[in-house]
Amino acid sequence: MQRRLAYIFFIIFLLLVCFYVYKRPLYNWDMLPYMSLALKMDNTDARLVHDITYREAKKNVPAKVYCQLTDTSHAYKRKMLNSKVNYEAVLPFYIVKPLYVVSIWFFYKTGINLPAATVLPSAIAYFFIGILLFYWIFKYLNPLTALATSGIILLSGPLLVVAKLSTPDCISALFLFSSMYFIVEKGKYSIAFFFLMLAVLTRIDNIIPAVIIISFLALVINKISPLHYFIMLLISFICFFCVAYNATRFGWDLMFYPSFFKNNMVTFHKMSPAFSIHNYLSIHISDAIVGFLFSQVNTFMLLGLFVFVGRAGRFRQLTFDQMFLLAILVIYLTRFILHSETADRFYVPYYLVIIMLLIRKLSHLNMGHPEH
Numbered sequence: 001m002q003r004r005l006a007y008i009f010f011i012i013f014l015l016l017v018c019f020y021v022y023k024r025p026l027y028n029w030d031m032l033p034y035m036s037l038a039l040k041m042d043n044t045d046a047r048l049v050h051d052i053t054y055r056e057a058k059k060n061v062p063a064k065v066y067c068q069l070t071d072t073s074h075a076y077k078r079k080m081l082n083s084k085v086n087y088e089a090v091l092p093f094y095i096v097k098p099l100y101v102v103s104i105w106f107f108y109k110t111g112i113n114l115p116a117a118t119v120l121p122s123a124i125a126y127f128f129i130g131i132l133l134f135y136w137i138f139k140y141l142n143p144l145t146a147l148a149t150s151g152i153i154l155l156s157g158p159l160l161v162v163a164k165l166s167t168p169d170c171i172s173a174l175f176l177f178s179s180m181y182f183i184v185e186k187g188k189y190s191i192a193f194f195f196l197m198l199a200v201l202t203r204i205d206n207i208i209p210a211v212i213i214i215s216f217l218a219l220v221i222n223k224i225s226p227l228h229y230f231i232m233l234l235i236s237f238i239c240f241f242c243v244a245y246n247a248t249r250f251g252w253d254l255m256f257y258p259s260f261f262k263n264n265m266v267t268f269h270k271m272s273p274a275f276s277i278h279n280y281l282s283i284h285i286s287d288a289i290v291g292f293l294f295s296q297v298n299t300f301m302l303l304g305l306f307v308f309v310g311r312a313g314r315f316r317q318l319t320f321d322q323m324f325l326l327a328i329l330v331i332y333l334t335r336f337i338l339h340s341e342t343a344d345r346f347y348v349p350y351y352l353v354i355i356m357l358l359i360r361k362l363s364h365l366n367m368g369h370p371e372h
Contacts, residue, residue: 176209211328
């Protein structure tokens, strides 16, 4: 009875929070190109799509917000508003998130206005993240503690912010978190791989965690046979190239990343004709400092250190949870090297898994069970 009441109370709480994030979105500028790509599924006229996008935004977002989105004192926003050619040139950054774009198009077709259709997928993904988080936590904590812990996590800055954004990051977090749940808690690697592929189709850069996690399962803990490892890698890269193919219509490389570096890594929000190691290092050093000062990654990495408490020795003597935490660290470092991004919205699923690994650690210690 206690468990049932806890679930009922939590679902009511979660629905209320989801309603709040849907009604109080952050209206980030990225909303506009995602709206345009949803419109392009029915209309290929670039000029018409540009006009409809800004018209829909003006009609359906608060006037103050629209002024911020079209602020002519901001060079980039002014260029996007006044130049359809320049606006079209940035769409490759967004077209490589096809599942999110399709979800916007679907909700728009059901009658929801375009700006709202960009945030609704995030609110829905937030709801399912909350359900999975609570279910997982409930396995280790009593009902009251599970309720309090889940509520605090869901209302924390990184998770609440990502739910209010018009980006694919919350959907991506749902798929990655689900994948890691089936790896860590269930040991069902085929299901985990399915969610990893959904994550790649949501954000092309999720090929990074997909390849690293698959390699970890196959090469480090020997949970996947060489044949299955090869098949999974093959499917992963097929998904990657299918998504990257969308960007080739804009003249981008099928590998995606060469074009990404050329067009984005040198100067943020500015097309650049050249790329150098000096510029690369300058950006990464700058972003590392910003990430250290303003993101939560340091806090969660510190929490992750507690998973290693009480267990010392060689790598092969580490528990599964500890080795998986090291895999998460490799994902973070690899992603930073390739993308130079420290914003919390990209790392929400890893933050959640770190918390769960810590809860599992404390639960095993309290119950006197050996760690696996």
